[in-house]
Amino acid sequence: MKLSQLGSCYVNLAVTNNIYRKYEKGTYPSFSENEIEVLKRYRYPIRIGSYGDPTAVPFDVWKPIILASSSHTGYTHNWKNSKPIWKQYLMASVQSLAEARIAQSQGWRTFRIMTPDAPLSKNEILCRHTEDDRIRCEICMLCDGNSSKPNIADRVHGLKWKVSNFVKYSESLSN
Ligand code: SF4
Secondary structure, three states, rough: OOOHHHHOOOOOOOOHHHHHHHHHHHHOOOOHHHHHHHHHHHOEEEOOOOOOOHHHOOHHHHHHHHOOOOOOEEOOOOOOOOOOOHHOOOOEOOHHHHHHHHHHOOOEEEEEEEOOOOOOOOOOOEOOOHHHHOOOOOHHHHOOOOOOOOEEEEEEOOOHHHHHHHHHHHHHHHO
């Protein structure tokens, strides 16, 4: 079974559903040149996508946004099929050590979700926010794609049933 079918994603869908409802009503504002100019001026850090896979949007659409920002984070579950250019900007989201090794061998840095008691591998560090909850992504910005920085791993978190689904999923991989 695929992880997506288990419903273990930690994202709170109340926010994204709200955005979608506004979009359907035509009241969600479009991203425009104006926002690009604001990004260029204030150099805000961005996260490339918040829900859904960023590689579903063509890179040429993202490029001006990424270049206008000062820094970025981003993740893709689509690393097996996405264009190589994305390796520069996104982390490969992986759910097991085996998957991490494959992605790393293909030139990706990885962000691995692991069960609460699983150990880190030698080339990984724990998400900085999990290490110290005063550190937020917009300060840390380690998850920004290919570089000599370490790979990141994080313990599964979120609602209890989601954590439990992920643990079952991980156990099914080792059986
Ligand atoms: S390692 Fe840093 S950038 Fe990556 S998820 Fe954790 S806090 Fe955010």
